[in-house]
Amino acid sequence: MQEQQLEKLSLLVDDQLANARAIAMLKSVQRDPELQAKLQRYALISQALKAEQGSVAGLDFAEKVKQQLKSEPVYFLPRKKSDDHLKKTSLALAASIVLAVVGFYAGKTQNQAQPFSRITTVAERQIPAEQMNAQFKDYLQAHDNVWYVNNNAGVKSYARLASYQPK
Incomplete structure (x- = not known):
């Protein structure tokens, strides 16, 4: 059984394993620390054969980064004003112009609604x-x-x- 897992692990590193089997293999690697170490070694060997530069990180590398981030101080610096203020100002200006135009035309149409008002005044005389x-x-x-x-x-x-x- 162990021999088959190592063979599947080698196929996984070479990207020759089917998707369903690759997912199952990654889940088993996630649970087994021994398989994690083998996967890391196989990946280093693959990089060395391909003449790629590789670096080895310790198994507790992610945990160290997490602890380091927790110990760093938090700075509450004021944020730089964004363009939101300019956008809001331009939107308010556009709305004011629209209201002024609508008010102007509403008054003009009200005067046009009674075009014969002067005639009735003459008739009333x-x-x-x-x-x-x-x-x-x-x-x-x-x-x-x-x-x-x-x-x-x-x-x-x-x-x-x-x-x-x-x-």
Whole structure:
């Protein structure tokens, strides 16, 4: 049984062991310190054959690193301000601009919602019809439309003056 495990361990180091068997072998290596030492030796031999530089760490190497990290002091240094402040400021500025634009257009559309408000105000004044007609005639006379304002029956309109009428 021991011979088969060593052979599987050698195949594992050479990466020639199937995945399912490799997982089972690694679990057994994890439980057995003797197999751990053999795996380390096989790995060193493989590196030496491949002319790779390798270094050997002791079995308690990880434990020593863990103890060393526990004994080091912890420094509570203030962190450097990140760009979060700048991001928050730019977001607030953008939101303010959006609110200002929305408020501006809301006021503008409210004024447009009642486009005939001035007309109703004029209608509420109740100016007599004769006075409005007189104002309208004054306007037409001021703009040189005397032919229509005077209601002269003897004067022909512009269209009749320009037309040809056979007799």
